Amino acid sequence: MTAAGSTNAGGPAAGPAVFEHVITFRVRYSETDQMGTFYNSRALEWFECGRTEALRARGLPYAELEPRDVFLPVVEAHVRYLGRAQYDDLLQMTTSIAFIGRARVRCDERIVQADSGKNVAAGYTVHAFTDRNGRVIRPPAWFIEGWKKAKNAKQS
Amino acid sequence: MTAAGSTNAGGPAAGPAVFEHVITFRVRYSETDQMGTFYNSRALEWFECGRTEALRARGLPYAELEPRDVFLPVVEAHVRYLGRAQYDDLLQMTTSIAFIGRARVRCDERIVQADSGKNVAAGYTVHAFTDRNGRVIRPPAWFIEGWKKAKNAKQS
Amino acid sequence: MTAAGSTNAGGPAAGPAVFEHVITFRVRYSETDQMGTFYNSRALEWFECGRTEALRARGLPYAELEPRDVFLPVVEAHVRYLGRAQYDDLLQMTTSIAFIGRARVRCDERIVQADSGKNVAAGYTVHAFTDRNGRVIRPPAWFIEGWKKAKNAKQS
């Protein structure tokens, strides 16, 4: 998922993360390259898995958003590669999601080796809210409602 | 290609770009997603095509570097998604390559629709020099020599 | 593109190929894996590039089919891996397209090293005609018309 529209959201995530979620996964052979570590673009694919599970855990599964005409395309992505990870390594990824302003969401991701805790990669993606035609929209009321519920669940 | 090692090279590319190279290519069906545009991680794969051709055009094909134990793994990547691109769209990508300090290379990429010139994506990757074991090295003399030659070719 | 529906079309392509088209392309770094050759699934992505260009060359660009509610999802795929291909190798792919029966298309693909002619991979994909909801359809009259024109162009 990728979207039209520029963004200035390069700074640190504004405000406290609402969701923080951890998943583990293994590096697939298809994700390696001839350098023997994972190919750089895979980090963005893993980031997607992180936010998918973070949203599901908070009762807002992304698969239910698009049928309701709410899309969250990526408008900006950043990755720092901090350490190697090889085929079949078990990785742990922590996703933190927060609103930026009123109509953008930022997902911060950190990937470490599950066993040693060694850094593998860190970065973030910024997402706009759009309809199915790619037009920027305000997050609908039902989404904000669900988000607040998730936030309160977190705080309690 | 992805590498260990953190970087602070987030700012604008230091100094003038040595290489600037333009390629065109089409969006593959495999690069689209259900949103109907290209999936976000594909931009990083396209960036790789851009720097591969830019280096080849300047007499320093990357395929000849690794056998000589010079690797240029990505240590940082940034992408802004500026406009949609669909299956089979003809895209034009401009790659600019410059040294950052003594032992890093930065590639700036800009992708536009070949027909309309509309922005599709822009970003950069930062590369360290390492040996085959991922240890950071200084660029060898023969590489610097080739680079200077390319630079002079550009200026003339 | 992938579709519902089983197929028995495993035999040799029925009848003479209508289209035969050749393209060249280079192996991307993102397409390699830690074995140092291309990852096996990339062959299917390359096959797609082959049929895209073959259809375009014959005046039936696939990008114009889907907006007219004609989809050609893959219902079967077969690949034999015949030789290695490494990052940046220049490959040559020959695509032959033929109708199977009345409502299926079969694309045969052969990939060789462009320089040496050494075999890299060979295989085929079988495609059904469906509408946007995945329901099997008969190829529309305008498609058959275009196909015949292409066939005649080939024979003359």
Place this chain on the structure above:
Amino acid sequence: MTAAGSTNAGGPAAGPAVFEHVITFRVRYSETDQMGTFYNSRALEWFECGRTEALRARGLPYAELEPRDVFLPVVEAHVRYLGRAQYDDLLQMTTSIAFIGRARVRCDERIVQADSGKNVAAGYTVHAFTDRNGRVIRPPAWFIEGWKKAKNAKQS
């Protein structure tokens, strides 16, 4: 992983499968395409996940083979696409692994929707034994030993 060498192993798997293993996984957004289902080549990437886990479950993790100079590159692959699967669908894949002759392994895969049991895809891959240079080898004694142990474990 992909390998040199032709194969005639297109028939049904010879002899009873030694390993049979089941995993579940979700379709990633990066694995969809603009048709709204998964892109055809992803099936081969999923097949790899299936055999990775099947081998691990039987005490022969593939990640430990390559460091001992035993590679199992794919020499042939076949997929039939039997039904749609969308982003975030939970899929169940069954892997069966058997020897073909003395020096080849065949993995049969079947993917269904985890909830409904509806067919998604089925196919197989055939693997040769090679060393790191891609030369065909006989499976070493320690591998055969491990395999027999796994087989007996299965039978008891």
